Amino acid sequence: xxxxxxxxxxxxxxxxxxxxxxxxxxxxxxxxxxxxxxxxxxxxxxxxxxxxxxxxxxxxxxxxxxxxxxxxxxxxxxxxxxxxxxxxxxxxxxxxxxxxxxxxxxxxxxxxxxxxxxxxxxxxxxxxxxxxxxxxxxxxxxxxxxxxxxxxxxxxxxxxxxxxxxxxxxxxxxxxxxxxxxxxxxxxxxxxxxxxxxxxxxxxxxxxxxxxxxxxxxxxxxxxxxxxxxxxxxxxxxxxxxxxxxxxxxxxxxxxxxxxxxxxxxxxxxxxxxxxxxxxxxxxxxxxxxxxxxxxxxxxxxxxxxxxxxxxxxxxxxxxxxxxxxxxxxxxxxxxxxxxxxxxxxxxxxxxxxxxxxxxxxx
Amino acid sequence: xxxxxxxxxxxxxxxxxxxxxxxxxxxxxxxxxxxxxxxxxxxxxxxxxxxxxxxxxxxxxxxxxxxxxxxxxxxxxxxxxxxxxxxxxxxxxxxxxxxxxxxxxxxxxxxxxxxxxxxxxxxxxxxxxxxxxxxxxxxxxxxxxxxxxxxxxxxxxxxxxxxxxxxxxxxxxxxxxxxxxxxxxxxxxxxxxxxxxxxxxxxxxxxxxxxxxxxxxxxxxxxxxxxxxxxxxxx
Amino acid sequence: xxxxxxxxxxxxxxxxxxxxxxxxxxxxxxxxxxxxxxxxxxxxxxxxxxxxxxxxxxxxxxxxxxxxxxxxxxxxxxxxxxxxxxxxxxxxxxxxxxxxxxxxxxxxxxxxxxxxxxxxxxxxxxxxxxxxxxxxxxxxxxxxxxxxxxxxxxxxxxxxxxxxxxxxxxxxxxxxxxxxxxxxxxxxxxxxxxxxxxxxxxxxxxxxxxxxxxxxxxxxxxxxxxxxxxxxxxxxxxxxxxxxxxxxxxxxxxxxxxxxxxxxxxxxxxxxxxxxxxxxxxxxxxxxxxxxxxxxxxxx
Numbered sequence: 001x002x003x004x005x006x007x008x009x010x011x012x013x014x015x016x017x018x019x020x021x022x023x024x025x026x027x028x029x030x031x032x033x034x035x036x037x038x039x040x041x042x043x044x045x046x047x048x049x050x051x052x053x054x055x056x057x058x059x060x061x062x063x064x065x066x067x068x069x070x071x072x073x074x075x076x077x078x079x080x081x082x083x084x085x086x087x088x089x090x091x092x093x094x095x096x097x098x099x100x101x102x103x104x105x106x107x108x109x110x111x112x113x114x115x116x117x118x119x120x121x122x123x124x125x126x127x128x129x130x131x132x133x134x135x136x137x138x139x140x141x142x143x144x145x146x147x148x149x150x151x152x153x154x155x156x157x158x159x160x161x162x163x164x165x166x167x168x169x170x171x172x173x174x175x176x177x178x179x180x181x182x183x184x185x186x187x188x189x190x191x192x193x194x195x196x197x198x199x200x201x202x203x204x205x206x207x208x209x210x211x212x213x214x215x216x217x218x219x220x221x222x223x224x225x226x227x228x229x230x231x232x233x234x235x236x237x238x239x240x241x242x243x244x245x246x247x248x249x250x251x252x253x254x255x256x257x258x259x260x261x262x263x264x265x266x267x268x269x270x271x272x273x274x275x276x277x278x279x280x281x282x283x284x285x286x287x288x289x290x291x292x293x294x295x296x297x298x299x300x301x302x303x304x305x306x307x308x309x310x311x312x313x314x315x316x317x318x319x320x321x322x323x324x325x326x327x328x329x330x331x332x333x334x335x336x337x338x339x340x341x342x343x344x345x346x347x348x349x350x351x352x353x354x355x356x357x358x359x360x361x362x363x
Numbered sequence: 364x365x366x367x368x369x370x371x372x373x374x375x376x377x378x379x380x381x382x383x384x385x386x387x388x389x390x391x392x393x394x395x396x397x398x399x400x401x402x403x404x405x406x407x408x409x410x411x412x413x414x415x416x417x418x419x420x421x422x423x424x425x426x427x428x429x430x431x432x433x434x435x436x437x438x439x440x441x442x443x444x445x446x447x448x449x450x451x452x453x454x455x456x457x458x459x460x461x462x463x464x465x466x467x468x469x470x471x472x473x474x475x476x477x478x479x480x481x482x483x484x485x486x487x488x489x490x491x492x493x494x495x496x497x498x499x500x501x502x503x504x505x506x507x508x509x510x511x512x513x514x515x516x517x518x519x520x521x522x523x524x525x526x527x528x529x530x531x532x533x534x535x536x537x538x539x540x541x542x543x544x545x546x547x548x549x550x551x552x553x554x555x556x557x558x559x560x561x562x563x564x565x566x567x568x569x570x571x572x573x574x575x576x577x578x579x580x581x582x583x584x585x586x587x588x589x590x591x592x593x594x595x596x597x598x
Numbered sequence: 599x600x601x602x603x604x605x606x607x608x609x610x611x612x613x614x615x616x617x618x619x620x621x622x623x624x625x626x627x628x629x630x631x632x633x634x635x636x637x638x639x640x641x642x643x644x645x646x647x648x649x650x651x652x653x654x655x656x657x658x659x660x661x662x663x664x665x666x667x668x669x670x671x672x673x674x675x676x677x678x679x680x681x682x683x684x685x686x687x688x689x690x691x692x693x694x695x696x697x698x699x700x701x702x703x704x705x706x707x708x709x710x711x712x713x714x715x716x717x718x719x720x721x722x723x724x725x726x727x728x729x730x731x732x733x734x735x736x737x738x739x740x741x742x743x744x745x746x747x748x749x750x751x752x753x754x755x756x757x758x759x760x761x762x763x764x765x766x767x768x769x770x771x772x773x774x775x776x777x778x779x780x781x782x783x784x785x786x787x788x789x790x791x792x793x794x795x796x797x798x799x800x801x802x803x804x805x806x807x808x809x810x811x812x813x814x815x816x817x818x819x820x821x822x823x824x825x826x827x828x829x830x831x832x833x834x835x836x837x838x839x840x841x842x843x844x845x846x847x848x849x850x851x852x853x854x855x856x857x858x859x860x861x862x863x864x865x866x867x868x869x870x871x872x873x874x875x876x877x878x879x880x881x882x883x884x885x886x887x888x889x890x891x892x893x894x895x896x897x898x
Contacts, residue, residue: 030460088690090697141872149693150634150821151867157818158864162857226463233453233464240451243413245439245467245512284814288701295694325708332701339695340684377887 027217029224031084031232033301034351038358050209054202062205068313069208070269075293075309076215076302077262083299084223085255086145086235091134091152092263092290094159097282099127099264100271101163101178104187107271109174116190120268124261131260132253139249139256156287163279183278190272199273208269212306215262219302231255263290285328292331296338298348308347364427366391366547367443367516372411372421381407382418383571389516389549394542396558396579397551399568400592405551406448408568409518413445414438426515440468444514448521448551450501454494458485458504461493465511475544479507482537499530506537516547523557535560555583567591601728610848612736613859615743617840619801620816621823622746623794625836629829630767630787633682633689636696638820639813640703641792645670645799647707650808653718659804666800667793674792678785686784708810715808739801746794751833763787818860819843822867828877834886835879842878843867 020036022028028035054062074092081087106119134155138148167180178184189198197204222228233241234248242248271277280286297308312331319327334346342349365388374382381404389395397405410416412423414435423431430438453461462476480486483503488496493504502522509517519538523531535557541548552558558565558579565582567575569591575582582588624638635641645666652662681699685692722734754760765773766783774780799812806815823843827835846866851859874881 030456086690088693137868137872141868141875143871143875146632146634146689146693147825147871149690150825151871153636154818154821154864154867157814158860161818161860165857229456229460229464230467232456236453236455237451239415239435240447240453241464242434242436243415243439243445244465244508245436247434247436284811285701288697291694291697323709325705328701328705329709332698332703332705335698336681336695336702337698339691339698340681343688343691377884 023224026221026224028220029228031223031228032220033348034303034355039303047209047213051206054205059202062202063199064317066199066205066208066273068310068317069205069212070266070273071289071293071309071313072208072212072266072306073215073269074263074266074290075297075305076212076219077259078290078294079297079299079302079305080219080223080262081255081259082294083301083305084228084235085231085252087252087256088149088291089152089256089259090149090287090291091155092259093282093286094152094156095127095131095260095263096267096270096286097159097163097277097279098130099123099267100277100281101184102126103268103271104184104277105173105176107188107190108176108184108186112188112191116188116272117192120190120272123268124264127264127267128257128261131264132257135253135256135260139252142249153287156282157284160279160283163282179278181279183276183280185276187271187275187277189275190268197272198275204269204273211265211269216302216306223302227251227254288328288331288335292335294345296334296346298345298351300344301348301351304345304348304351307351308345311347365389366393366426367412368424369408369412370422370424372408372418372423374407374411374416374418380571382411382421385421385568385571385573387566387573389547391515391547392542392545393547394538394561394563395547395549396561396563396565397549397568398553398555398558398565398582399574402570403568404571405568406520407571409445409520409549409551412438412518413443436467439512439514442512442515443518444509444512444516445518446502446505446509446520446522448524450498450505452493452501452504452508455492457490457492458496459489461504461508462489462511465508468512475513476507476511478544479510479537482540483507483533499526502526503534506534510546514546516549517541519548519550521551521553523552523554531557532560559583601730604727605730606848606852608732608737609852610844611740613844613848613851614840615740616802617819617823617843618743618747618836619739619794619798620820621827621840622750622832622836623791623798624820624824625827625829625832626750626794627788627791628824629832629835630763631682631686631784632829633685633692633696634821634824635682635788635791636693637677637700637703638791638795639817640700640707641670641674641795641813642799642802642816643704643707643810643812644673645796646803646808646812647711647715647799648796649800649803650715650718654716659718659721663797663800667797670796670799671789671793674795675785675789677792678788682788683781683784704810704813711810713809717806717808718804720804735804742801746797747833747837754833759786819863822863826867826870826874826878828879830877830880831883832879834882835877838878838882842870 020028022035022040074096078089078092081089103119103123106122107116110116110119138151163178164181166178167182169177171178171180176184189196191197195203197207230241230246231251234251238248267277270281293309293312294305296312297305299305316327316331319330338346367389369385369387372382372385373380385408387408397408399405407416411418414430414433418431421431422429425438425441425443428441430441453464456464462480466476480489483506485500485503485507488500493501496504506519506522522538523534526534531554538548538550538561550561562579565577565579566573567582567588574591575585575588620642623641624635627633627635648666648669649662652665653659657665677699681695682692685695720733720735722738724731724733726732754764762773762778763783765776765778766780770780798816806812823836823839826843827839829835843863843866847859847863850862
């Protein structure tokens, strides 16, 4: 029996001919769960609503919202790492902190204007390097899969311990005091010409929104590419994928570095937003947050993670007004019961049901 | 010089010696059957060739290169390939996606993989999720994936386990045609009818050592071989 | 010179026993259930809290330690029955769930007991050797750690329960087929791991402040010890790993401070992981088996 269609395997693009423009662009595909015209219409609508928000809402609310949005890059990076590559890292906050502190040190020493831009680039570069180095040890050592979460958590704890004991005046790099438990203060915000990206004015709000849109689309394209397929295959069956001729260590390292870079991006944004960074951003409690956002959002879907991150950040912000410790107990409970009741993620389960109702097509 | 050569390969696990000084050679385009009672070490040999296990001593060479200590993916890139005993396809992805992933390097493997898919009748199923295929079809998909990179040697670990007789016959025809395409194959099998169908030089393993080599017709009637199988050769 | 040597030896002993005690419960749970309990630090903390509150209520310290061990052990059993056993199929989800549990426990303790509890003073005083003075109590704890290893060895290799546990660890299906109640073994193992954590917390309560994040100081070293040791053989793993790591960290921490010791631990762990990814206990056990195979007359 032969089939008339010989285009089963092609030279590097997806096998079947793309159904629609979204798939041709690469932003939709078999490895991103939600997509299609409805998804992108909603995406466009929400984007417009958010961009116009300062006009009909209050600037204050928008600035507050920025704080939640800053958490998105680190969460999306972990979603890529955990949801697609199957690697659970408790250490994303370590890269958040390294970038935040690095930006602080460089920005304080190099001053305003171009200095802050160099500082941002330098901080991101340094963080990516550290992530790649750490990732090298993790993946080229071919350690068992449970060791990686543990070692990344250890990295975070060691880093927090280190930063916590830098209170003395001797702990300075150039003009920048590391500041021990109180952290580094007076970090200059990123400035570009006449624009200052800080927590008191709107440019940062727009910058973060733009970055999130770019990251989301970019990660979708990556997920649906050949690279993304291999990464997914590694999660499903690492040995099998290796026996298909792939150096899985290299793929895992690349994804880990990307996730580290994104975590670092959140760190730089945080430092420019608040003009400070402290060890508690790197601590045990902080380390639970990205895992929380991704686990409850739904690690297999970038969009669910985005929604979950913003919702949970807002929730803990609201709870913290009432009692900061209660916020963490609630988060812990959400995580525990989320894992028991909806292990794929709460947001993604809700979205899937909604999609089934709307579209009447199995996802 | 042989395409694939194992010399004096030893491998033990704790107290068990799975490979006890194995010498094996395979020429380009050759078809070979590997049989032996359970626990003889057949799957171990495959794992050693692919690099999933490292030998305690001995050497493995492929196309003139020493590959004894190479990583598995490097061996696959050189032209070795394996089809697992249990299907290890990616069940949540479609057949087409599985094949898409199965090609890790560029080249003219497209023609080979397309031919394989057609030959085994899977062409119409490329949009189906691999997990929804029938058992036999999943094994065939796995075989096609093993050919995805245009290998020079394919190792097949019990390719017809659980297949219907017609499926087994199609599989035998398919494997016979590989020789015509210059692809060498080593096939581990328990189904003696299938082994006879393949009509290839046969190596018998017993307790980690090469026990007999020859044509199936001679081996079948060899009393020593029958004894080590303790009556497993039927009909 | 002799004084400096004694100093180093004392520090080494204190470090080894610290790592062993902190990691022992974790390793047993890993070996038996194949999961890492991220709430381990909180179990340690609950041991410290139980002991401290008992002492404040008038209970003698030794009794308080025993009480803490039992209480936390029981809590562990409950946790296993209600939560952990749902995750045997998915180890990564188990990690996340225990992570959530650790948040609830530590922050819940903060809500219930406040940020700080009045401490317990270290018993047994001190002694001098050369120019340094030492706490006797830490030596006692070190001794207890080795007694504990011996007691666990007795449990694993000289009791019926221990045989059942080892069987379940190596081949649960087979053990079940032979009539071992594996689910009770799992509950007991997790409870044992929790009890050991509680014991550790109680023993170290007199050495530091009693705060809800008490366990944090223990978990990084404990995790590293476990990761290096591996789950293949908990006793060998704990001993070998804590010794090896202390050899690295003791000179570092005595020269450059605790943080340097920690960094040294982590770097040593990364390097060892690179070359011995299956854990020390796996390789040591394999070596032991090879030795035993060469001497056929020995058997257990």
